[in-house]
Each structure stands twice: as structure tokens, then as C-alpha cells.
Amino acid sequence: MKLWQKGIVYQIYPRSFKDSNGDGIGDLKGIISKLDYVKNLGIDIIWLSPVYLSPNNDNGYDVADYYKINPEFGTMADMDALIKKANELGLKIIMDLVINHTSTEHWWFKEALKGKDNPYRNYYHWRDKKNNWGGFFGGTTWEKAGDQYYLHLFDKTQADLNLSNPKVIEEVKNIMTFWLDKGIYGFRCDVINIIYKNSLENGKRRLVLTGLEHYHSTKRNHEILQELRRDVLNNYVETFAVGETVLVSPKQAYDLMAPDRKELDLVISFEHMDVDHINNKWFKVKFKPKKMMKALTKWQELLPWNCLYFENHDQPRSLSRFGCTEKYRLESAKMLATILLTLRGTPFIYQGQEIGMTNGDFKSLSEFMDTETHNIEKVGRKLLIPRPILKKMLFRTSRDNARTPMQWNATTGFTTGTPWLKENQNKSFINVEDALQDDNSILNFYKRLISFRKSSHILTKGIFRVISMKNDVYIYEREHNNQILRIFANMSKKEKKIHNRREPLLSNYQDFEPNKLRPYEAYIVEVRYGF
Ligand code: TEU
Ligand code: CA
Numbered sequence: 001m002k003l004w005q006k007g008i009v010y011q012i013y014p015r016s017f018k019d020s021n022g023d024g025i026g027d028l029k030g031i032i033s034k035l036d037y038v039k040n041l042g043i044d045i046i047w048l049s050p051v052y053l054s055p056n057n058d059n060g061y062d063v064a065d066y067y068k069i070n071p072e073f074g075t076m077a078d079m080d081a082l083i084k085k086a087n088e089l090g091l092k093i094i095m096d097l098v099i100n101h102t103s104t105e106h107w108w109f110k111e112a113l114k115g116k117d118n119p120y121r122n123y124y125h126w127r128d129k130k131n132n133w134g135g136f137f138g139g140t141t142w143e144k145a146g147d148q149y150y151l152h153l154f155d156k157t158q159a160d161l162n163l164s165n166p167k168v169i170e171e172v173k174n175i176m177t178f179w180l181d182k183g184i185y186g187f188r189c190d191v192i193n194i195i196y197k198n199s200l201e202n203g204k205r206r207l208v209l210t211g212l213e214h215y216h217s218t219k220r221n222h223e224i225l226q227e228l229r230r231d232v233l234n235n236y237v238e239t240f241a242v243g244e245t246v247l248v249s250p251k252q253a254y255d256l257m258a259p260d261r262k263e264l265d266l267v268i269s270f271e272h273m274d275v276d277h278i279n280n281k282w283f284k285v286k287f288k289p290k291k292m293m294k295a296l297t298k299w300q301e302l303l304p305w306n307c308l309y310f311e312n313h314d315q316p317r318s319l320s321r322f323g324c325t326e327k328y329r330l331e332s333a334k335m336l337a338t339i340l341l342t343l344r345g346t347p348f349i350y351q352g353q354e355i356g357m358t359n360g361d362f363k364s365l366s367e368f369m370d371t372e373t374h375n376i377e378k379v380g381r382k383l384l385i386p387r388p389i390l391k392k393m394l395f396r397t398s399r400d401n402a403r404t405p406m407q408w409n410a411t412t413g414f415t416t417g418t419p420w421l422k423e424n425q426n427k428s429f430i431n432v433e434d435a436l437q438d439d440n441s442i443l444n445f446y447k448r449l450i451s452f453r454k455s456s457h458i459l460t461k462g463i464f465r466v467i468s469m470k471n472d473v474y475i476y477e478r479e480h481n482n483q484i485l486r487i488f489a490n491m492s493k494k495e496k497k498i499h500n501r502r503e504p505l506l507s508n509y510q511d512f513e514p515n516k517l518r519p520y521e522a523y524i525v526e527v528r529y530g531f
Contacts, residue, residue, distance in 0.1 A: 004240040007044030019415035028074035042450035057157040062103035092185035101158040125151035133211030138379035186240035196221040225263035242266040250302035289491035293469040300464040306345030316401040320359040331520035334508035338522040356442040359401035373398040409433035484527040490517035
């Protein structure tokens with residue numbers, strides 16, 4: 001087994017993790033000061049969201065220079081120190097690789113703006129007129145610059161790179177090599193299945209993302225990934241390349257990660273994140289556990305290995321979506337943790353998830369910092385969505401829900417200054433300092449689960465088999481070498497009848513009652529057939 005299969009990943013969103021100098025913005029020195037915390041949790045791999053030079057229109061996913069560190073975060077020396085200290089602790093680092101687009105502040109783009117015959121013009125996509133494509137952040141995907149328009153599938157300050165230009169591919173290889181030579185373990189590749197555009201013609205009209213068929217999962221996209229593996233990743237003993245994808249089927253995901261195709265190692269898919277909305281994420285509906293179980297089961301059955309996650313910097317907090325933030329906060333957070341750490345695949349934990357952080361307590365739209373949230377607000381206004389409904393949509397779904405500062409303690413744990421994004425006031429009782437001292441905390445439960453998982457061949461290697469998805473109760477097994485663990489999870493706040501008399505090996509309740517699951521109760525039992 002590779003390290004990325006045995007290990008647990010922890011995602012750090014640098015801006016919101018730990019501020020070391022009181023300017024209200026998390027930074028690299030802050031991360032260094034918390035590496036011991038991450039290590040003690042039982043983590044093996046850190047996924048660091050972008051720390052490159054950036055004007056921060058999309059918090060670093062708009063890269064202005066791939067070889068420079070954003071001064072708000074520190075210096076290249078700080079980054080070297082972070083990699084060194086992490087490696088000393090046995091922690092690997094993967095960095096975000098954002099190659100679908102650069103910031104319009106990138107010097108390549110500034111050169112491209114100088115005219116049609118500039119050598120960098122062809123680093124980007126240009127058209128004389130807009131086409132009908134629709135962007136990920138709402139609205140058109142074309143912005144005028146001079147007498148032409150450039151393509152941007154995301155924000156207008158994120159210009160799509162032209163990966164049909166071999167020079168751009170060379171640039172990507174150099175960037176990867178530069179960072180791998182510094183001792184990082186690999187990359188989380190941003191929106192990796194839409195990087196190659198077959199054509200810039202009009203698309204078939206769709207409710208969202210018109211034009212998608214021209215750039216989604218293209219053949220050339222696969223070839224590019226194969227080339228990056230062959231010419232870069234293969235130069236290192238062991239690397240880890242996990243790709244974030246957009247709208248993939250299990251088959252499309254498998255084609256990106258199948259070992260014999262030599263592209264990525266692992267794919268981040270979204271189907272289980274799409275279970276509480278209709279059409280697109282802004283139209284949330286009541287969460288039905290069955291949908292989640294079905295999505296998880298489907299991917300468990302169809303892919304040999306999954307990226308297991310309930311949260312990241314783009315998703316509202318899982319506790320607020322799939323659990324209970326009040327009466328059963330502890331139980332439901334631990335129930336979700338139990339599922340996360342007992343399925344087959346590599347678990348990803350997003351900063352703050354391990355203490356049960358909830359969605360932000362935003363009161364007004366002006367408190368949001370995320371460009372997507374503001375773009376969607378504009379779209380919503382154009383569509384004449386009544387203001388109270390629009391507000392509700394944005395409060396519930398904004399990515400800023402996941403980006404509020406990490407709650408280290410009840411007071412100035414994140415920063416001694418003014419945080420760049422409003423802190424959640426529930427830091428008074430949801431914070432790392434308190435959680436560390438409380439044996440019953442979500443944090444300590446995560447630690448127990450992580451060490452349980454890591455010492456169990458059944459959980460790391462075993463096959464998955466679903467037993468039941470009825471009545472809001474998820475029951476499945478993992479099996480390895482004829483040893484079986486069965487996992488029970490009540491995903492609702494109602495008590496449920498089940499069949500089980502075996503004492504759990506690990507449970508989110510202190511005691512055990514046979515043949516029933518109390519609200520959000522979840523546990524692992526050992527099963528022996530034929531005895
Ligand atoms: O996200 C890509 C993506 O498809 C979505 O999750 C997106 O963030 C949005 O929610 C669509 O409605 C990646 C990054 O994770 C995200 O932070 C970036 O903004 C985006 O790419 C562009 O780089
Ligand atoms: Ca700082």
C-alpha cells in the first residue's frame with residue numbers, strides 16, 4: 001500500500017488557519033506553529049490550499065506567480081521551513097496545482113494583453129465575440145480586453161490557460177518540478193477534468209454551464225495528465241496526485257485514476273455533496289440521509305478507491321448540512337466522523353471539522369468575502385429572486401461558511417488582530433483548547449477513530465459491502481482476510497430499531513444498548529460468521 005492509501009489527509013486553508021503576526025490573515029509561520037497539533041491528530045498528509053502570489057480575488061486560486069509566495073503568508077524561506085519541519089515530523093505536503101487558469105495579474109497575461117502577436121497571447125483563449133457559455137460562478141465566461149475577449153470559466157480575473165499550446169504544458173511541468181524538488185509529496189490538482197478545450201464554439205443550451213461538452217473530460221485532457229506523469233511525477237520515488245473534478249461519473253473518474261492509465265492517483269468527486277440540493281448547490285432542499293447513503297455506496301462499489309470527504313473550503317460545514325448543530329451536536333459530528341473514517345479510500349479532514357465547526361454566523365451579505373457569493377448575488381438580483389430568499393440561499397451555501405477562522409480557543413486563538421473574515425461566535429464553546437481537555441470531545445473522538453483505522457488492516461485494506469440503507473440507518477461491512485467489521489450509523493435524530501447484540505469496539509455513545517440505535521448513534525462491531 002502507498003502512503004496516500006494508508007494515510008489520512010488534512011486540508012489547511014492558509015488564510016483561515018493561524019495568524020502569527022496579528023494582521024488578521026493566517027500565514028505560513030502560523031501553520032508551522034500548529035504542525036504538532038496536526039501530527040498529534042494522526043495525520044500523514046497535509047493538503048495546503050494555494051499559498052502562491054495572488055491578488056486574492058479567489059483566495060489564491062487566482063495565481064499571479066507560481067514560483068512566489070503570497071507575502072501575506074510569508075516568504076519562500078518560511079515555505080521551505082514549513083516543508084522541512086513537516087517532513088521532520090513525518091508529515092507530507094501536497095500543494096494545490098491550479099493550471100486551468102491564472103490570475104489576470106500573472107505576467108503571462110499582462111504580456112498577452114500587449115497584442116495579438118505577443119508570444120504570450122496564445123497562453124490564453126481569445127475570441128472576437130462572446131459565445132453562449134455559462135461560468136462556474138454564474139454569468140458569461142468572456143471578458144473584453146482590447147478588441148477581443150478572453151475566456152474565464154471562473155471569475156473574470158481568472159483567465160483560462162490554453163493547454164493546446166505546448167509552451168503552456170512546458171510551464172506546467174516546470175512548476176511541478178520546482179515544487180517537487182523542494183520536497184513536497186504531490187498535488188491536489190484544481191478542476192483537473194476541464195483543463196483542455198476542444199473548441200470555443202457555442203454550446204448546447206443548459207440550465208447551468210452551457211458549453212460544458214466542449215471541455216469536459218476531453219481525450220486530450222487525459223493525454224496531458226499522462227504526459228505530466230511520464231515527464232514529471234515519474235521522476236520521483238513516490239508522489240501523490242489527486243484531482244478535483246467537475247461533474248464526473250464513476251466511469252469518468254475511474255479513467256482519470258486507473259493505475260494502468262498512469263494519470264492521477266485519486267479523484268475528488270461530488271455526487272455525495274449534491275444530495276441536499278436540486279439542480280445546483282444554491283437550491284438547497286431538506287437533507288435525506290438515504291440519498292447520501294446511496295451516493296456513497298454507489299461510489300464505494302464502482303471505484304476501487306475513493307477520496308472520502310464531507311468538507312472542504314468550497315462546501316458549507318457538514319455538521320450544519322448533514323448533522324445537528326444543537327442538541328445532538330457531539331453525537332452527529334461523531335457519527336459523520338465514523339462514516340468518514342470507516343469507508344474504503346483515503347479520508348480527507350478539513351480544518352475545523354475535527355472540532356465540529358459549524359457554518360458561519362453571518363448576519364448580512366456585506367460580511368461575505370467570497371467572490372462567488374457576490375457574483376451569485378448579482379445573478380440572483382438579475383433573475384429578480386426576492387431578497388429574503390436570495391439571502392437565505394447565500395447564507396446557507398456560501399463557501400465562506402467553511403472559511404471562517406479556525407477556532408483555536410475562546411478568544412484570540414486565530415489572531416490578535418481583526419480577522420479577515422468574521423469569526424463564528426460559537427468559538428466560545430467550540431474550540432481546540434477546550435476540546436483537547438475534554439475526553440468526550442469531537443476532537444478526541446476523531447483521534448481515537450484515526451488511530452483505530454490506522455491499526456486496522458480491515459479498515460485500511462478491506463473490501464466494502466453494504467448491508468442496509470433503510471430507515472435512515474446506514475449499515476455496511478469491511479472485510480479483509482476473512483475478518484469483518486460491521487459499521488452501524490443512525491443518520492437521524494430518531495431512535496431506530498436494529499439487530500445487534502454485539503458490544504461495539506468503538507462507539508460515539510458512552511454505553512451500549514442492544515438492538516437499537518439512539519439519535520445519531522454510530523459504532524463499529526466485529527462480526528464472526530459461522531460461529
Ligand atoms: O473549485 C471548483 C468547483 O467546481 C467548485 O467547487 C467551485 O468552487 C464552485 O463552488 C462552483 O459553484 C475549485 C476550487 O476548489 C475553488 O476554491 C476555486 O474557486 C475554483 O476551483 C477555481 O479555481
Ligand atoms: Ca498573518
